[in-house]
Amino acid sequence: MDWLKNDVALITGANSGIGRAVLRRFIAEGASGVGVLIRNGAQADAMREEFGDRIAITVGDVRSPDANEEAVRATTKAFGKLDTMVGNAGVWDHFASLRKFDGATAKATFEEVFAVNVLGYLLAAHASAPALRETNGSMIFTLSNASFYAGGGGPVYVASKHACVGLIRQLAYELAPDVRVNGVAPGGTVTPLKGPESLGKADRLLSDIPGFSDAVAEAVPLGFIAQPEDHTGHYVLLASRENSRATTAEIIQSDGGWEVRGRPARRA
Ligand SMILES: NC(=O)c1ccc[n+]([C@@H]2O[C@H](COP(=O)([O-])OP(=O)(O)OC[C@H]3O[C@@H](n4cnc5c(N)ncnc54)[C@H](O)[C@@H]3O)[C@@H](O)[C@H]2O)c1
Numbered sequence: 001m002d003w004l005k006n007d008v009a010l011i012t013g014a015n016s017g018i019g020r021a022v023l024r025r026f027i028a029e030g031a032s033g034v035g036v037l038i039r040n041g042a043q044a045d046a047m048r049e050e051f052g053d054r055i056a057i058t059v060g061d062v063r064s065p066d067a068n069e070e071a072v073r074a075t076t077k078a079f080g081k082l083d084t085m086v087g088n089a090g091v092w093d094h095f096a097s098l099r100k101f102d103g104a105t106a107k108a109t110f111e112e113v114f115a116v117n118v119l120g121y122l123l124a125a126h127a128s129a130p131a132l133r134e135t136n137g138s139m140i141f142t143l144s145n146a147s148f149y150a151g152g153g154g155p156v157y158v159a160s161k162h163a164c165v166g167l168i169r170q171l172a173y174e175l176a177p178d179v180r181v182n183g184v185a186p187g188g189t190v191t192p193l194k195g196p197e198s199l200g201k202a203d204r205l206l207s208d209i210p211g212f213s214d215a216v217a218e219a220v221p222l223g224f225i226a227q228p229e230d231h232t233g234h235y236v237l238l239a240s241r242e243n244s245r246a247t248t249a250e251i252i253q254s255d256g257g258w259e260v261r262g263r264p265a266r267r268a
Contacts (some may be wrong), residue, residue: 003240004028005140008079010071012037012062012124015047015049015190021228022235023087029236034074035082035123035194037067037089040159062089062120068127075131082131084239085127086122092206093157094195105261108198109156116188116196117160118167125171125181133178138248140238142166145255152187165251172249182238183262189226218247220256230254 009026013019014036019053023034034055041059048057056078062066076082093113101109121141132139146161148154153161164183172181190213195201206212216225234252240242253259 001028002030003195003236003243004083007031007239008033008075008081009084009086010035010037010075010082010124010128011088011179012068012071012120013038014038014086015043017193018228018231019086020090021114022088023051023055025229025232025236026084026239027051033075033079033132034080035071037062037071038175039089059222060122063115065127067121068120068123071124072127072131081135081139082128083135083241085128085137085139086142086235086239087119087124087133087139089116090113090142090193091116092193093154093198094199094201094204094206094209096154096156096199098155105198106156109196110194112198113156113160114163117157118163121164125167131178133175134231136178136184136241138180138182138239138241138244139171139175140235141183143168143182143183143251145185145187145253145258147183147251147254148187148259149258154183168251169249176248180238180244182244182247182249183251184231184234184238185251185253185255186226186231187220187253187258188212189228189231191228214217218255219261220258221260222256226254226256 010023011019012203014023037058040236058071058074143164144161146158147165168183193206195204204223231254
């Protein structure tokens with residue numbers, strides 16, 4: 001449990017779901033401190049209670065360049081350096097399909113979802129690159145089965161997560177050899193992932209969709225829906241210089257086997 005001993009990380013959207021599980025795991029792996037960029041200040045107290053002075057909290061929106069820069073500043077001020085930036089904050093589109101959109105809603109949903117899911121990652125990369133160059137650190141982005149396959153959302157979410165594949169590849173190319181850039185692509189996971197305001201679904205959770213867990217479990221060969229903790233080892237591996245020194249522009253799929261989707265008939 002010491003793969004990240006004395007490392008410092010920054011995680012966006014670390015107050016819940018996959019981000020919070022990665023935060024817990026990084027600390028368990030010996031990270032000396034983790035900066036977190038969270039949108040809702042009301043969650044700061046609960047986070048301080050759980051993590052104490054092991055975290056440095058910045059409250060802000062990932063769509064803001066200033067918030068991302070402030071998060072990097074707060075992290076390096078509190079812990080002296082930055083080794084890994086995890087871009088993770090995201091919104092989902094609740095399967096909003098093309099035929100259900102009018103033009104204005106399609107535009108608003110596109111702008112909101114791409115701003116959080118793609119621009120948010122770009123701004124986090126921009127803000128953290130100088131500090132990561134100094135440490136020969138790395139970036140890790142949370143992608144999705146929707147980064148590779150249809151059906152993990154509507155066209156807006158799926159396009160946004162596909163766009164992040166291009167972002168990883170281009171950043172890995174531009175920032176080499178100083179900074180490694182990789183991704184983890186979870187499949188359906190039990191989290192409070194929310195929808196966009198533009199669709200009036202800012203408080204509607206993915207995991208509240210009736211039958212969602214069973215549908216995910218049924219759709220993948222491994223036959224279960226993941227918990228956030230199931231993905232965290234991949235982030236640790238990619239963050240670890242010792243264990244991933246030669247790995248950049250890689251995306252680890254942690255989705256129960258979407259690549260070979262469908263379950264084989266069980267033999268007696
Ligand atoms: N849950 C799934 O089934 C699943 C599957 C594949 C990929 N993902 C991806 O995992 C990542 C984490 O999501 P999660 O499932 O843990 O859900 P989550 O809702 O627990 O985490 C998302 C986080 O992003 C934050 N966030 C959203 N908009 C923000 C903004 N504008 N500024 C700052 N923070 C903002 C939220 O507050 C939240 O903390 C997302 O990128 C999501 O697309 C989730």
